[in-house]
Amino acid sequence: MASKKEQRDERVEELKKSVEDLKEPVKAFTERVKKTVGNEAKSIAEDAKALGKEAKKQSEKVKKSVEKAGKTVKSRAKKVGDTLSGKESEVKVFVEYGEKQLSTEDLAARAKEAYLGANPLAEIKTLELYVKPEEGAAYYVVNGEASPEFKLVF
CATH class of the missing domain: 1.20.5 (Single alpha-helices involved in coiled-coils or other helix-helix interfaces)
Structure with missing residues (x-):
């Protein structure tokens, strides 16, 4: 072993x-x-x-x-x-009512002419138009100033 x-x-x-x-x-x-x-x-x-x-x-x-x-x-x-x-x-904008047609360009030119006619030394910086066909008139605001005299009749 x-x-x-x-x-x-x-x-x-x-x-x-x-x-x-x-x-x-x-x-x-x-x-x-x-x-x-x-x-x-x-x-x-x-x-x-x-x-x-x-x-x-x-x-x-x-x-x-x-x-x-x-x-x-x-x-x-x-x-x-x-x-x-x-x-x-x-862009051209026209306001039509009845038999009349108004151009906003013409209204703006008339408003400038009226304002500068009354204020020849003024400068127009802003012009706002408000057309009221029912009165046959447009009102304008120049340089933020409004007056009842600022009215265009058409």
């Missing part, structure tokens, strides 16, 4: 042999894992690169769209501003 030490030594030798026997399969398995992981990593890197290129393309498209939209908005805003300031179109 073998001593405990001999039994232990035999067991150690068996384990060493088992470890030796496993070295090659473990090495082969490790290589397969590395290869598979490496291929997957390459594939993922290629996909990421493709996605990056596509994102860049989309980013350029969005940038161009935003620039185009900005130009359109500016152009339309300018047109609206020109329209509101009267630069783009001419």
Whole structure:
């Protein structure tokens, strides 16, 4: 019968042999894992690169769209501003009642003439017209100043 030490030594030798026997399969398995992981990593890197290129393309498209939209908005805003300031179109207003037709331009010119006739040294900064067809008259306010004398009869 073998001593405990001999039994232990035999067991150690068996384990060493088992470890030796496993070295090659473990090495082969490790290589397969590395290869598979490496291929997957390459594939993922290629996909990421493709996605990056596509994102860049989309980013350029969005940038161009935003620039185009900005130009359109500016152009339309300018047109609206020109329209509101009267630069783009001419507006004429007429008041009609019964058989008569009055142009607001003519009424404004008559009101300026009447006011400056009575106040030759005055400056007209603002002029407001109030047309009252039922009275056959228009009243005007100059520079915020009103008077019963500021009346045009038509």
